[in-house]
Amino acid sequence: MSRKIRMGMVGGGRGAFIGAIHRHAAGLDGQVELVCGAFHIDPEISVASGKDFYLPEDRCYRTYHEMFEKEAKLPADKRMDFVTIVTPNFVHFEPAKLALENGYHVVCEKPLSFSLDEALQLEALVKKTGLTFAVTHTYTGYPMVKQAREMIKEGVFGKIRKVVVEYPQGWLSTPLEQSGNQQASWRTDPKRSGKAGAVGDIGTHAENLAETITGLKITELCADVSRMVSGRLLDDDANILLRFDNGAKGVLHCSQIAAGEENALNIRVYGEKGGLEWHQMEPNTMLVKWLDKPTQVYRVGGDRAYMGAVAQANTRTPAGHPEGYLEAFGNIYKNFAKTVQARIDGKKPDPVNLDFPTVEDGVRGMKFIDAVIESGDAGAKWVKLN
Ligand SMILES: NC(=O)c1ccc[n+]([C@@H]2O[C@H](COP(=O)([O-])OP(=O)(O)OC[C@H]3O[C@@H](n4cnc5c(N)ncnc54)[C@H](O)[C@@H]3O)[C@@H](O)[C@H]2O)c1
Numbered sequence: 001m002s003r004k005i006r007m008g009m010v011g012g013g014r015g016a017f018i019g020a021i022h023r024h025a026a027g028l029d030g031q032v033e034l035v036c037g038a039f040h041i042d043p044e045i046s047v048a049s050g051k052d053f054y055l056p057e058d059r060c061y062r063t064y065h066e067m068f069e070k071e072a073k074l075p076a077d078k079r080m081d082f083v084t085i086v087t088p089n090f091v092h093f094e095p096a097k098l099a100l101e102n103g104y105h106v107v108c109e110k111p112l113s114f115s116l117d118e119a120l121q122l123e124a125l126v127k128k129t130g131l132t133f134a135v136t137h138t139y140t141g142y143p144m145v146k147q148a149r150e151m152i153k154e155g156v157f158g159k160i161r162k163v164v165v166e167y168p169q170g171w172l173s174t175p176l177e178q179s180g181n182q183q184a185s186w187r188t189d190p191k192r193s194g195k196a197g198a199v200g201d202i203g204t205h206a207e208n209l210a211e212t213i214t215g216l217k218i219t220e221l222c223a224d225v226s227r228m229v230s231g232r233l234l235d236d237d238a239n240i241l242l243r244f245d246n247g248a249k250g251v252l253h254c255s256q257i258a259a260g261e262e263n264a265l266n267i268r269v270y271g272e273k274g275g276l277e278w279h280q281m282e283p284n285t286m287l288v289k290w291l292d293k294p295t296q297v298y299r300v301g302g303d304r305a306y307m308g309a310v311a312q313a314n315t316r317t318p319a320g321h322p323e324g325y326l327e328a329f330g331n332i333y334k335n336f337a338k339t340v341q342a343r344i345d346g347k348k349p350d351p352v353n354l355d356f357p358t359v360e361d362g363v364r365g366m367k368f369i370d371a372v373i374e375s376g377d378a379g380a381k382w383v384k385l386n
Contacts, residue, residue, distance in 0.1 A: 001341040004033040008071065008080035008104070010064045010095045011087035013039030013049030017183055018109060019086040022136070023053070025329035026084070031337040035080050036071065038064040041091075064095045068102055082132075082340060085109060088186040089194050093118040096133075100125040105132040105340050107333070110208075111200045111369060112362025119359075119366040126359045132343060134336045135362040137208040139265060141328035143300045144286045146355070147311040148213045148269070148276050151288075157271025160214050163242065163250035165267045167206040168258035172198070172236050175229050188234050196369045197234030199225065202265075203254035203372065204365035208357065209267055210252065211364060216244040218368065218385050221252075225376025228257045240372060284322055313352055332356045 007026055012019015019039070026032040036059035039049035043062035050060025061067040071079050082105035085095050093113045099106045100122070112135055113119045126133045139145060152160060176184035186192040187201055194200055211217060220243040225235045236257045242250035258264075265280035274290040284300040298304075301319025302312065314331045317323055338353035367385055375383040 001345050004031055005081045005337050005340050005344070006035040006079070007032050008067060008083045009034060009037035009039060010067070010083060010085045011039065011091065012037070012084075014045055014052065015182060016040075016086065021326065021329055022084050022086055022107070022333075024326050026333045026337075028326065028330035029334045029337070031341070032333060035059055035078075036061060036067060038062065038067045064098070068098050072102060080104065081344065082106060082336075088192050089200065090114045090186075090192045093122065096122055097125060100129050100131055100133075103129070103131070105336075105343075107134045107136060107336060108362065110135050110137055110362060111194065111196075111204050111365050112359065113366060114194045116363075116366040116370050119363045123359045123363050130343075132336065132340050133359040133362075134332055135357045135359060135365075136329065136332055137205060137212075137357040137361055137365075138325065138329050138332065139205055139209050139280055140212045140357055141314070141331035142280075142283045143307070143311040143315045143323065143331075144278055144283055144298065145209065145213060145328075146314055147298065147300075147307055148267075148278060148286060149215065150308045150310050151276070152214055152269065152271070156273070157269070157275060158273040160216060160244075160246065160248045160269060160271045162270040162275075163210050163214055163216075163244070163248060163267070164269075165206045165210045165250065165252050165265075167202040167254045167263075167265045168261040169198075169202060169256045169263060170259045170261040172229065172232075172256035173259040175231055177232070188232055188236075190233055193234060194369065195234075195373050197227075197232070198236050198254050198256045199223075199238050199372045200365075200369050202256070203238060203240075203252070204368060205265060206252050206254055206267075207368045208361055208365060209265065210242070210250065212357070212361075213267060214244070214248070214269055216246055216248060217364075218242050218250075219245050220382055220384050221368075221371055221375060222380055222382045223372040223375040224380045225372060235373075235376070238372060238376065240375075283324060283328070284319075310352070310355065314355070 040046040083099040223240040277287040288296040339349040342349040371385040
């Protein structure tokens with residue numbers, strides 16, 4: 001492959017949040033080029049947004065339907081290779097389905113869809129088409145998260161017995177949605193967010209982090225789910241007990257009314273011989289704790305020989321030159337792009353590059369949402385998660 005892969009984008013135009021992060025992340029390693037998009041629900045703003053990114057006018061589409069129709073008519077050496085979907089949750093399924101049906105690879109935001117049924121349909125389509133589908137559970141892109149996962153996989157802590165994971169934010173401590181804030185409005189609207197609020201928005205990140213790092217699956221949970229802000233239509237706080245498939249137990253809490261918190265995603269995992277502790281807001285450091293010796297401080301860095309090969313493959317700078325959120329996001333794009341490049345060339349992707357969250361992770365997230373909401377609605381009943 002002697003060219004960049006070509007990205008089309010749905011959502012992420014003027015006034016949007018995560019679309020810009022995707023464009024930075026996709027560009028980080030010089031493998032991806034934005035070539036077109038339908039960037040906004042308003043057709044005029046969509047076209048204007050495309051021009052902001054210096055795209056030619058004929059690739060700034062008014063709707064994603066127009067994008068799929070017109071891209072199909074372009075010669076293969078010009079047409080987009082994949083579609084990034086950065087719209088609110090209720091506009092994930094249709095563009096993702098259209099992309100797969102028209103032969104495009106996909107990067108889709110989380111939660112994967114509006115409902116579990118939609119997620120299962122996408123999973124089936126990915127299997128049928130053999131196309132590559134990434135779901136941007138950003139936090140598993142951090143090198144230290146990969147290091148944690150590899151150490152647990154190698155068994156250095158023995159059998160895992162306890163997982164404590166939390167994602168508190170404070171930005172929805174007031175009824176922000178009533179002030180017209182775009183991001184708050186759709187996140188608290190059951191017609192656009194889905195059946196969950198905070199549980200879908202950030203609880204799924206905590207669930208994905210716990211399952212990815214430990215390699216375990218949550219089999220059962222018991223959730224106390226609340227709407228703390230008066231008049232809010234969806235949950236803004238949840239405290240959840242977890243049971244894992246190896247017998248481990250856990251606690252997950254997510255909140256958007258933890259006043260003053262930013263993005264305090266934290267995880268602690270304990271095995272028979274020791275454990276680890278990682279904080280998203282200090283992502284280059286991990287504490288490794290032992291039953292019978294002093295705690296170690298692991299640090300990310302291309303020059304840190306004790307960091308394993310997988311973490312090193314996802315590190316760009318020497319220790320002390322901090323890598324963060326954009327680079328973690330960039331790792332998803334880097335690995336996705338290399339996988340897509342291999343598939344376009346008719347080659348088998350290198351397993352090192354298959355290291356990004358997939359449609360299966362997205363389905364797990366949707367199952368998690370269903371189980372948490374069912375449990376919460378039943379007054380904190382234990383619910384199975386298959
Ligand atoms: N991975 C992460 O860490 C992370 C962080 C933030 C948001 N997200 C997810 O990203 C998605 C978007 O969130 P956001 O905060 O950026 O939302 P946002 O409201 O800031 O932006 C959404 C954009 O989608 C556009 N849009 C809506 N319908 C459209 C349509 N039919 N065609 C084209 N564009 C359309 C809107 O006009 C807007 O520009 C959500 O699913 C959210 O859960 C993920």
